[in-house]
Amino acid sequence: MPLPNDERLVALANDILLQFDQLFGVHPGYRPAHAKGLMLIGTFTPATQARSLTMAPHILSASTAVTARFSNSTGLPEIPDSAPESNPRGLAIRFNLAEHVHTDIVSHSTNGFPARNGEEFLGLLRAIAASGSEVPSPKPIEQFLGSHPAALAFVQAPKPFPSSLASDTYFAPSAYSFTNDGGETRFGRYRIVPEEGNDYLSDSEVIGLAANYHYDELAERVTIQPIRFHIRVQLAKPGDITDDVTVHWPEDRELVDFGTIELTEVVPDSVVQQKHIIFDPIPRVEGIANSADPLLELRAAIYLVSGRRRRAARVQEQESELTAGAV
């Protein structure tokens, strides 16, 4: 994926990355957001119904290999799974269409997002950074949330701890436009629903969790049976807002079955592979395209800049390993 020519966008992407570095510290080789994670591989099988929605290649193929990365929020690679800041959890899915050809879905476990564009998100991060325990009320973050109702709603939305990362629902709040082979276009939002249903822990169960509970559980679970999620697309009706992640559509909107992912094993060198892979919120395939949501181009730029930084750190790490080996 290319870095956009829009200098203003790239500058904003860099400002946001700096702000993440300030909030969580720099951890070379790790993501500045969703740093802790685990990658699994498996297969995607499209639903027949999905052909009415899109002519995307993974819908036309009988099955497609997938790579999925589960993650905790924050840029802290060692964040304990019981920390409230580890929610919402992330799930990024890559559909491997051919060698070096792929398309991704990037989702998280809260429906929505606190900011509708990058400037607003940067304002939120700056307000958090300026609101240390020594700062008197009203702190910048209190002022920000007081003047941004959508951010307040996101912060206050329940973010329960799943009993397993395989038993939570994940949402991609940006809308995309889906076009079928008859040239019909509809806007929709992905949601990724666990086959076995949602299941959450009580507060007392969370207190006793081991630091790596969710990832150990996932790794153990997948050796016993495949992990299945159903991908659905919530369809917009005419008049629904399709360029603003902070606006929810009514829950009675139709859900179309897109397909099923079946994850069968942890990537053997998951730690290294996570450093290499760069997910892209822009679909870049026939049959699925961006909406006018301003977050999409920005996130694509940030994930790329950040991913290049992570890969460079990995190269340095390898060089140090070689040097140490030669001594």
Ligand code: HEM
């Ligand atoms: C202004 C908006 C946003 C900004 C600035 C932002 C920033 C970031 C950054 C810097 C990363 C690390 C990228 C990397 O190095 O790979 C990241 C990853 C991630 N973000 Fe966002 N994000 C935004 C919106 C969202 C939204 C709306 C979602 C919800 C779906 C989301 C979910 C994720 C997930 C799941 C990851 C981890 C992806 C992976 O496993 O590689 N982000 N985000």
